[in-house]
Amino acid sequence: MAIDVAAHYQTYGPMVLRRCRFLLKQEERALDAMQEVFVRLLTYQNRLRGDYPSSLLYRMATNVCLNLIRSSKHTAVNDSEEIIASIASAAEHDKPIFLNAWLDHLFRQEKPTTKEMMVMLYVDGMTLEEVAEAFGMSVSGVRKRVREFKTRVQALKEYEHV
């Protein structure tokens, strides 16, 4: 059944826009990202699965924003720095390994879901269990992704210090 975009926006639009505002820190870009999320929802509606659109849309918003941050030359520098700073700040309860500007570079090589997971963990402050629940994965599966991610971060960090 075709998605009623007005009804979906009415229900989920505010949540998506808030998410985009939080990550992009700029109203115009957040509005642009929010629309892009719904365009993708329409484009891929036949492939969508799951009982809770909110979960999917929240993650889509995260992914769209990360892509925007990465791809926008106009404002990428400042905004990437803000996000990286946010991640770094939020990661202080963990190991402060996200302090370098190459996080964005590193992110490019990651699966979209891994990027979303890292944002949920280190920007949103969610636990491994919560992230696992959000992604429908086992905790050990998420832990493994995090471990692999950190290993790559550490390797890159050591490489850059050589």
Next chain:
Amino acid sequence: MSNPLSDYWLERYALDELPQAKREEIRILLQADPGLQQRLRELTQSNDAILRHYPATAMADRIRERQLGGTTADRTVPNTHVTWARPGWMFPAGTVAVAAALALWIMPAWLLPQLHPGAGLEITRLKGMESGLTIYRQHQGNAELLKPFAFARHGDLLQIAYVSLTEPYGVIISIDGRGTATLHFPENNQTASKLQIKHKTLLPKAYELDNAPGFERFFLITSVTPISPLDILRAARTLAQTPHLAKTESLPLNRNLHQYSVVIQKSERQ
């Protein structure tokens, strides 16, 4: 459960889209935490404010237009900024071919009226090109691609580019939030409306946004036969006089004419 509760869960709680166990877990937290109750109230207030500021009907139109038309919102090319050429180094002899070869496809037409006077400037040929309009804004010496519904403001200098893949006749007009219609191409309503086809072509003059409120909506109308600019202007004025439809509806024109439009929103910030 992390502390504080993440927005991810609170949003989904507010939407009543949680498994029963999780919902119950958050309900108990809410009962004991005035701060969390306040966040939930703020979230509800934020919902109302967003829907008031960006109403569902208007946003749904934008989203559909972006999906269907998406005339210039190139979501596959992340770099939406291209070099704003300077005449000293961009246009030595044989420059158009060089520029095309380099795929630097934006040049300020007002700097180059002598190249193709009145006809616009062919820039490049690109695979995957679609008929439609592209709007650029001069920004700090660069040409910034304005996506549909991007914000611009009074005084911004806009450059219009068009592509018509097959139809050799066309008119470009804009309507604004004040109900005014402006003819951009051809240069006056008496001249021929012949388009360059299969090329991205800049109009010979840039356009400075005035202080009309709300929006500026640009239309490209194409046809296989000559078009009367006056007829298009007349239709544009009719639509422009209906503010609640002007941003979303098509011009009242014969179905044989194809319409492409891009809406630029007016930002009040200076």
